[in-house]
Amino acid sequence: MADSRLLNLLSLLQTPREWPGGELAERLGVSRRTVRRDVERLRDLGYPVEATMGAAGGYRLVAGTAMPPLLLDDEEAVAITVGLSTAARHPVQGIEEASVRALAKLEQVLPARLRHRVRSLGGATVPMPALEGPQVDPGRLTALAVAAAGKERVRFAYRANDGATSRRLVDPHRLVVAGRRWYLLGHDLDRDDWRIFRIDRIDELRPTGARIVPRELPAGGAAAYVADQLYSLASTYEAVVTLHAPITEPIRALGEVTPIGERVCRLRMHADTLDWLAFRLTAIGCEFEVHEPPELTEHLRELAARLTRAATGTPAPSDSPPA
């Protein structure tokens, strides 16, 4: 059967080494001539198999214009899934949706025996336990992505801002990321209007079998609508600080930076919690002064007090757990 042989060949060639034709022929159980023809076939399909001539020659797959099918072994599949899961938790601007699509694709076909390995490994997301805020479950993310792509109506429980939970029946339309949070834009059937939902507040997600009938989108597109709604919903902080450090790439990534002097600049950045603001500022590692907002100043003062207590061994003033 020729089909699986071509895939096998592709799989071998994706290995980072050179394969002499003879060895390939042996592995695939065909003649050398057929191997040459298979290589030609792959090239016709657009996958550039390069060959080095001469005595120590051989074949290998190099970068071409099209993405060849990836043939992964178990460990690699697990590694990719875990990597994408964590990537979904810390979305990278511009490819949030593609990450989730890829993750959904993987989860769809990931063998069961690998699935629990992913689960046990993915739980070990070490850094930033408290500062992270509510974590989005990547599984829920992909489930919603699948439902949206498959135009399938879903039902879920939603924890509103005030803590009240309600049951919703929604036609999911798109996932949107804003800041470091995931949102679902969907049509709420009970309220008969477009709504956005914070995905970390969605629970008991269940697909109903029902197909979604196409519906007119809110004006301006999904991302714009979500951004609009968010500014009216979320209480965001805008911080203005002076940094005593030269402008570097990682600093530029934080927000809007304007140079003041050789080694001084001003940074304007947004975040939805004080914790997150404080964290990103201290992480820079340089001296800085906070100008706005006053809440951040107060927050830093408290943080400094906590660290001082930690250093001096003074127990906390009250036994109540810190916010």
Place this chain on the structure above:
Amino acid sequence: MADSRLLNLLSLLQTPREWPGGELAERLGVSRRTVRRDVERLRDLGYPVEATMGAAGGYRLVAGTAMPPLLLDDEEAVAITVGLSTAARHPVQGIEEASVRALAKLEQVLPARLRHRVRSLGGATVPMPALEGPQVDPGRLTALAVAAAGKERVRFAYRANDGATSRRLVDPHRLVVAGRRWYLLGHDLDRDDWRIFRIDRIDELRPTGARIVPRELPAGGAAAYVADQLYSLASTYEAVVTLHAPITEPIRALGEVTPIGERVCRLRMHADTLDWLAFRLTAIGCEFEVHEPPELTEHLRELAARLTRAATGTPAPSDSPPA
């Protein structure tokens, strides 16, 4: 040509939706009967194509026992590469090597036009610029992985601990991760002995064409050898702190935790820099007291002072950049 058709079919079926046979036939340009036969072929190859019977039926690919070839579009390929790159920077225990292998595989075949998209996106690793310490370049990681897998001798410049750089000729053997650092275990040809190199200190990496002749490994295996050498090399800190918080999963992941009371526990953790220790402790978000080491106490005191200056707007005592 039958070969590419099967791949196309697989690609369609990886989409999260159901495909009726008629539509598949149209897309693939063959008869319905041939589609049925192709589906059967895929099943024979071990990829479980599931079909829902009845009027609204259709085909889709589900999880089976073998990993099917992944057919990715451009965006998904970029997303996976970026995800793996960041994953390589924050290695997840147990799959470090597989991550790099998968990344190497991807980089080998990633079309050039996608490569620069990855580069521009991958640079935007936002969090923890200063605390991260030296970042490992994932590209160098994969280059070393490829060299090790392909048994190819490499040449590079190495910055030793004291800052002196030297040129090395090395037979790379394995990549090992310890803590949050990547190391290369290799045979140094000039010194004619096994050495470990911190990968973030490797520069100007260049493959020589030479093939590596097999050589006896250091006793105990790669990971053990590296761990051995590291304890004698790196100055690691061991911190002992009391946390005023109930034991949770993310806390357990930090180190060795022993309960003391209902809401109090003791944590013993290792790190190679004070910055990193301080960061992980403050990130927990609870009250704590440091018992050891004294350097950490001093470090936290300084950090608290810096935050106080930031909050009060007092400029730094000296203009010298902070360490």
Place this chain on the structure above:
DNA sequence: CGAAGTAGGCCAGGACCTGTCCTACATAGG
């Protein structure tokens, strides 16, 4: 210069792939 590798033309035999036509069976909706 010779060994070992890729590149590819030519040929004969036959495997197998395809479309058509058929029946059986499952499911949703009227």
Place this chain on the structure above:
DNA sequence: CCTATGTAGGACAGGTCCTGGCCTACTTCG
């Protein structure tokens, strides 16, 4: 309950194209 629409799969005829064997040309390394 019945029909429409889907999957499942057997039988068959025609022809595509795949395979292995053999050959020559070219490249590279030692």
